[in-house]
Structure formats: structure tokens, C-alpha cells
Amino acid sequence: MSEPVLKIENLSKSYMLGKREVPVLSDFNLQVNTGEFVSIMGPSGSGKTTLLNVLGCIDKPTSGQVLLDGVDVTKLPEGELYKIRRNKIGFVFQTFNLLPYLDARENVELPMETTKKSKSERSQRARELLKMVGLSGREDHRPQRLSAGEQQRVAIARALANDPAIILADEPTGNLDGKNKREIVSLLANLNLDQGTTIVMVTHDGHVAAHTERRLFLHDGKITKEKQGLHLAKKKSVCPFCSNQIQTNEIFCSSCNKKLND
Amino acid sequence: MAIMISIPAGAIANQESTLSLTENLGSTITQTEASINQTLTQIDCTLTPSFEGFGFSPPDSGSGSTPPDFGGAVPPSSGSGNFTPGQFGGGSLPGQFGGGPFGSGGTVAMNETLYSDIASIENVAAVAAVLQASQGENQTMTSPDGRSFTRIVPEYVIEGIQLTSDLVDNYPILPSNITSGRNLQAGDDGVTLLSEENAVYFGANVGAELEILGETFEVIGIHGSSGVEDRTTLYMNLSDAQSLTDNNGYITSLQVFAENSEAVSEVANSISDLHPELSVSTSQQRLEELQALQSTYTTALESAEASVSQMQNTAFGEIVVAVAATSLIVLFVMLYTVRERTKEIGTLKAIGFSNWAVMSQFMLEGVLLSSVAGVVGIAIGSVAAPALSGLLLPTVAVLGGAGTFGRVASMGSPATVSITPELMVIALAAAIALGTLGSLYPAWRASKTRPAEAMRYE
Numbered sequence: 001m002s003e004p005v006l007k008i009e010n011l012s013k014s015y016m017l018g019k020r021e022v023p024v025l026s027d028f029n030l031q032v033n034t035g036e037f038v039s040i041m042g043p044s045g046s047g048k049t050t051l052l053n054v055l056g057c058i059d060k061p062t063s064g065q066v067l068l069d070g071v072d073v074t075k076l077p078e079g080e081l082y083k084i085r086r087n088k089i090g091f092v093f094q095t096f097n098l099l100p101y102l103d104a105r106e107n108v109e110l111p112m113e114t115t116k117k118s119k120s121e122r123s124q125r126a127r128e129l130l131k132m133v134g135l136s137g138r139e140d141h142r143p144q145r146l147s148a149g150e151q152q153r154v155a156i157a158r159a160l161a162n163d164p165a166i167i168l169a170d171e172p173t174g175n176l177d178g179k180n181k182r183e184i185v186s187l188l189a190n191l192n193l194d195q196g197t198t199i200v201m202v203t204h205d206g207h208v209a210a211h212t213e214r215r216l217f218l219h220d221g222k223i224t225k226e227k228q229g230l231h232l233a234k235k236k237s238v239c240p241f242c243s244n245q246i247q248t249n250e251i252f253c254s255s256c257n258k259k260l261n262d
Numbered sequence: 263m264a265i266m267i268s269i270p271a272g273a274i275a276n277q278e279s280t281l282s283l284t285e286n287l288g289s290t291i292t293q294t295e296a297s298i299n300q301t302l303t304q305i306d307c308t309l310t311p312s313f314e315g316f317g318f319s320p321p322d323s324g325s326g327s328t329p330p331d332f333g334g335a336v337p338p339s340s341g342s343g344n345f346t347p348g349q350f351g352g353g354s355l356p357g358q359f360g361g362g363p364f365g366s367g368g369t370v371a372m373n374e375t376l377y378s379d380i381a382s383i384e385n386v387a388a389v390a391a392v393l394q395a396s397q398g399e400n401q402t403m404t405s406p407d408g409r410s411f412t413r414i415v416p417e418y419v420i421e422g423i424q425l426t427s428d429l430v431d432n433y434p435i436l437p438s439n440i441t442s443g444r445n446l447q448a449g450d451d452g453v454t455l456l457s458e459e460n461a462v463y464f465g466a467n468v469g470a471e472l473e474i475l476g477e478t479f480e481v482i483g484i485h486g487s488s489g490v491e492d493r494t495t496l497y498m499n500l501s502d503a504q505s506l507t508d509n510n511g512y513i514t515s516l517q518v519f520a521e522n523s524e525a526v527s528e529v530a531n532s533i534s535d536l537h538p539e540l541s542v543s544t545s546q547q548r549l550e551e552l553q554a555l556q557s558t559y560t561t562a563l564e565s566a567e568a569s570v571s572q573m574q575n576t577a578f579g580e581i582v583v584a585v586a587a588t589s590l591i592v593l594f595v596m597l598y599t600v601r602e603r604t605k606e607i608g609t610l611k612a613i614g615f616s617n618w619a620v621m622s623q624f625m626l627e628g629v630l631l632s633s634v635a636g637v638v639g640i641a642i643g644s645v646a647a648p649a650l651s652g653l654l655l656p657t658v659a660v661l662g663g664a665g666t667f668g669r670v671a672s673m674g675s676p677a678t679v680s681i682t683p684e685l686m687v688i689a690l691a692a693a694i695a696l697g698t699l700g701s702l703y704p705a706w707r708a709s710k711t712r713p714a715e716a717m718r719y720e
Binding site: 059078079082087090095099110111 | 605606608609610611612613614615616617619712713714
């Protein structure tokens with residue numbers, strides 16, 4: 001539980017806007033341990049997505065170190081980075097990013113395409129994952145025949161395909177309505193709880209972030225506030241104020257009406 | 263894209279057809295030249311018909327045989343006695359002479375001793391004696407003014423030819439167009455070469471035993487007529503024909519061959535001087551015809567050659583344009599595709615596809631796309647190429663349909679465009695090669711797409 005799966009040291013990232021250098025992240029430090037469910041919140045332009053991209057090895061930092069599972073990914077050439085992305089990281093996108101001409105199972109198989117797994121192994125794994133996210137019987141549906149929530153479930157199954165060290169979710173509920181939002185965040189929370197999957201999620205939705213046990217507030221590329229909260233799914237249960245039985249997704253206690261975490 | 267690919271295919275096919283047409287014209291001209299050269303040395307001698315002439319003729323030469331006058335084209339002076347093959351030009355109009363004084367005469371024949379006389383003239387290379395007798399039925403007709411007359415409707419013509427090996431091997435005395443069986447040979451005896459019409463008339467085929475005027479002959483071959491002149495002529499050995507028609511020692515014409523074309527008129531004059539009773543003809547008319555034909559062919563050939571060279575330039579230009587256009591189209595289509603699918607590419611890279619995997623994916627798509635386009639293009643090309651060639655090659659199309667040239671065009675190489683399997687393979691290979699070329703840059707662009715950029719792309 002205390003093993004750091006992700007360790008960021010003195011990370012800086014700046015973009016060139018014409019000749020002017022615009023710093024996005026400066027001297028950023030963060031450590032994420034195995035089995036943590038971390039959310040990163042902040043206004044737009046605060047550097048959330050940049051941070052996630054650097055963590056996900058799809059953008060290079062200007063300086064600093066990113067140790068992922070003990071490997072400094074900032075030192076790796078592009079020719080090696082794709083293997084890190086394939087084997088160590090699972091991405092969940094705001095817009096799902098499923099391939100429209102592949103069915104659910106084929107989409108889930110996609111990250112395994114370039115691995116040594118045999119075709120039947122890949123298929124078997126994809127079925128298991130789809131079952132796990134609650135999409136049994138929908139394996140041969142194409143994305144256009146799935147609801148937004150179901151599409152995001154497929155995307156989560158795809159992110160889990162190669163059993164990654166960490167899941168990076170960029171606004172996973174940004175395109176979903178209330179019910180689907182709750183279902184998806186519960187799914188992530190349950191994955192974290194049941195399987196110990198490490199998840200780093202970027203969101204600007206406090207209700208979604210409320211499901212995580214550790215919340216980081218980002219402003220102008222720096223962590224301005226960090227809160228340890230109650231993992232709703234983990235707690236599952238009792239109001240800290242009145243010991244009343246509570247529902248997993250509730251933000252306010254139905255009995256004492258106090259806000260459950262902040 | 264498919265059509266772009268079909269255009270060079272059509273152009274190549276077009277060019278090939280024109281080339282084959284040119285080759286065909288070339289060989290026709292050569293044949294015509296050979297024919298002219300042979301004709302140049304040929305002199306036909308027949309006995310000038312007269313009342314006395316009839317007196318010499320054997321009274322009975324078979325069942326009512328009379329030499330038919332086939333010739334509208336025959337000069338009036340040669341009259342009914344003239345039936346040398348070279349001089350029969352027009353259609354058969356026996357009725358024209360039927361009521362006249364010549365119609366009722368017998369066979370006009372030359373004594374065979376003339377042969378040696380003429381053969382000894384200077385510059386005579388060879389002399390072939392010919393006996394021609396026609397068999398037919400008498401038909402009585404009544405003319406509109408009430409006079410009735412009898413004419414002979416010819417059924418077949420027997421032509422006896424002197425079959426010596428020198429003549430047979432070196433001079434055009436036998437029909438050249440044998441459609442089945444074999445031609446007559448030196449020393450043939452008791453055999454006959456029928457025309458196609460004869461074969462139908464007698465109901466006999468190659469190998470059959472055929473009874474002609476009471477004698478039995480074996481049919482050794484069938485010749486296809488080269489015109490109206492020998493459509494009903496059956497050929498046999500001279501001596502066979504003489505005995506068959508009871509004309510022993512008589513011939514009806516001599517074909518004289520001069521040593522060379524320059525000596526022809528000299529030889530002709532010598533024959534006329536020696537035997538003024540002979541009608542001597544040097545086939546001048548036939549020669550002029552052939553020369554006119556040759557000049558037509560030559561003009562057509564020049565025009566076709568000009569057309570081919572023009573065509574080659576055009577085709578080359580077209581191919582360059584088509585290749586450039588095809589590559590550009592593939593390039594733009596693929597660039598568009600890559601742009602459209604930035605998000606997809608970004609996703610693929612984010613979930614762990616290598617640059618190489620992304621690039622090969624797009625290369626494969628480009629190649630598949632152009633292969634399919636190539637197949638479609640070939641299909642369209644095979645249908646559209648003949649129509650296109652008509653548009654692109656008006657000269658040949660017009661010549662192909664016109665008069666004399668039409669015969670050339672029908673002589674084995676019709677002026678239509680055919681898409682050969684070889685051409686299809688080339689076109690398909692070109693399509694795939696161009697697809698690869700056009701996909702290279704877009705695929706590289708795709709592989710270099712930064713996954714971060716693709717992430718939020720809508």
C-alpha cells in the first residue's frame with residue numbers, strides 16, 4: 001500500500017508560445033502509492049491535463065523526473081515509451097476514444113494487439129474484462145450501438161487490458177449525465193477497492209472527486225491544497241457524524257444532512 | 263482514382279491495336295508487291311475470235327459446252343473467245359452475248375503447237391498452256407421485243423493447267439487460296455481441285471470420288487475464290503481436261519511469263535508479230551489496279567504510322583499525367599484520412615501502439631485502397647477503353663471503316679482494343695506502387711502525431 005508506483009520529482013513543463021515561454025508546471029512533486037485513488041482538481045489552465053499527459057508518457061517534461069514503477073520515463077526514447085504506455089498505463093478519456101469500426105471486444109483487445117498474447121488469450125481476456133465492467137452479452141456491439149456510459153465502460157475495460165500499474169483518467173465523467181456519471185465513478189472506485197488498481201483521475205467535478213480518498217487541488221501548476229477524504233466506496237456505509245447507514249454515492253448524509261467529505 | 267488508372271491502360275491498349283494494324287498493313291503491302299511483281303511478267307494470249315475461228319473448233323466438246331463470256335470488263339474485240347482468268351473483271355453477264363452470232367459457236371481453241379513457237383521467243387521465261395471449257399445448261403429466253411434466244415447458264419468451268427514442276431513452283435498459275443485439302447502438284451493425274459461453289463454444286467468434299475463428264479476424278483482440295491473470276495472453276499491437269507472435253511491437242515489460252523517486267527511489252531509485240539491471230543494482253547489493267555491498291559495501302563500505313571507516333575506521345579503524356587494525378591489523389595485522400603482520424607491515431611498511440619505499428623497500419627490502408635481502386639479501374643478500363651480509343655484515335659477509326667481499308671482491317675486484326683492480362687497485371691502493379699508512394703508521407707505524418715495533441719481533438 002505504501003509502495004510508490006509513481007514518483008514525480010521537480011517536474012517542470014513549459015510550452016513555447018511564439019518566442020515566449022509559458023510555464024505550465026513548475027517544480028512539481030507528487031508521489032502516488034500502489035492502490036491509491038487520487039483525483040486532481042483545478043480550474044482550466046491549471047495544468048491538470050498537462051500533468052496527466054506527462055504522467056502518461058504522451059508528453060515530455062521540460063525538466064524533472066517521472067518514476068513510473070521504478071523506471072524514469074523521462075529518460076526513455078520514444079521507441080521505448082510506447083511499451084511503457086502499453087504495459088504500465090491504462091488511459092481513460094473524456095470522449096471515450098473507442099474505434100468506431102471495431103466492436104466492444106475488439107476495442108478491448110486493441111492494446112493487446114502488439115503483445116505476445118495469442119488471439120484466443122486476447123479474446124478471452126477481453127470477455128472477462130467486459131464482464132467485469134458489466135457488459136456481458138454486448139461484446140459484439142459497436143460503439144454507436146452503446147450508450148455513453150456503456151462506451152466509457154468499454155474504455156475502462158480497454159485501459160485494464162494489459163493489467164497496467166496505473167490508470168490515468170482524464171475527465172472520465174465529463175461527457176456523461178448524472179446517472180452514468182455515478183455509475184462510472186463507482187466502477188472506478190470499486191476497481192480501486194476490489195482489485196487495488198491505482199487510479200489517477202483528473203476532474204473538475206467535486207461530486208466525482210468526492211469518491212476518491214485523496215484530492216489534489218491544482219492552481220497555476222502547483223498543488224495548492226491536498227485533502228485526504230473518505231473513500232465512499234471503501235467506507236460504504238456509516239456517516240462519520242451520526243453513524244447512520246449511508247448510500248455509496250451520497251454526498252450528504254440522509255439522516256443528519258451534513259456533508260460527508262470535504 | 264479508378265478512372266485515372268484506367269486511362270493509361272486504355273491508352274496502351276489503343277496504341278497496341280494501332281501498332282498491330284500497322285504491321286498488318288505492312289504485310290498486305292508486301293503481298294501486293296509480290297503480286298504485282300508476278301503479274302508484271304505475265305502475258306495472256308488467246309485466239310482472236312472470228313467466224314473462221316469457230317470453224318476450227320471441234321464440233322462437240324462435251325455436253326453443249328460453250329465458253330461463257332463472263333466479262334463486262336473484257337474489251338469488245340476479245341469477244342466470247344476470251345476467258346483468260348486475268349481478264350475477267352466484272353460480274354457474269356452471259357445474256358449479253360447470248361443472242362448474238364458468237365453465242366452459238368463451239369470452243370475456240372488454239373493448236374498446241376503454238377506453245378513451242380511462243381516458248382522460243384526471246385525473253386520468255388515460261389509458257390503455261392491452259393484449256394478452259396465451261397459446262398452449263400441451255401436456257402431459252404424471250405426478249406421483251408418478242409425474239410427468243412438461247413443462252414448458256416454456266417454451272418462450272420473446267421480449267422486444265424499444264425502441271426510441270428517448273429511452272430507449279432515458280433509461276434502463279436494455280437489458285438493460291440486453298441481452304442482444305444491440298445493444291446495441285448506437278449504430275450498430278452486424275453485429280454481435281456474444286457472451288458467452294460463446285461463443292462456445293464457437286465456435293466463432293468476432299469477425298470471424294472467425283473464423276474465429271476463421265477470420268478472419275480478424286481477431289482484433292484478446295485480453293486477459296488479470290489474474286490468472281492474463278493468462283494466456279496475447277497482445276498485439273500491439262501491432259502485430263504483435254505481428253506475429258508474431247509479437245510486433245512487444243513488449248514484455249516497461253517499464259518506467257520517474261521523474264522522480267524521490262525521485257526513484257528517487247529515479248530508481247532513479238533507474240534503479236536509472230537501470231538497476229540492471237541489476242542495478247544499484258545494484264546495492264548490488273549497491274550494498274552494493284553498499283554492503286556498498293557498506293558492506298560501505303561497511304562493508310564503512313565497515316566497509321568503517324569497516328570501511332572502521335573499516339574505514343576499522347577499516351578506517354580497521359581501516363582505521366584495519370585501517374586502524377588494518381589499519386590496526388592492517394593496523397594490527398596490519405597492526408598485527409600489521417601487528419602480526420604487524428605483522434606484515433608492519438609488514441610492508438612496512447613494505448614501503446616508504436617510509431618511503426620501506426621505507420622504500417624496506414625500504409626496497409628493506402629495500399630489496399632489503391633489495389634481495390636486498381637481492380638475497379640481495370641474493370642472500367644476494359645469496358646471503356648474501346649470507346650475511349652475511338653475518341654482518341656479518330657484517324658484509324660475512319661480508315662478502318664472505309665472501302666479498301668476495311669478489307670485490311672478485317673484481315674485478321676480488327677481495330678478494336680483488347681485489354682490483355684499482361685496489361686491488367688501492369689495496371690494493378692502500378693496502382694499498388696502509386697498507392698504505396700502516395701501513402702508514404704501521410705502514414706509518416708500519422709506516426710508522428712503526438713498523442714497529447716490527439717487527446718482533446720474533436
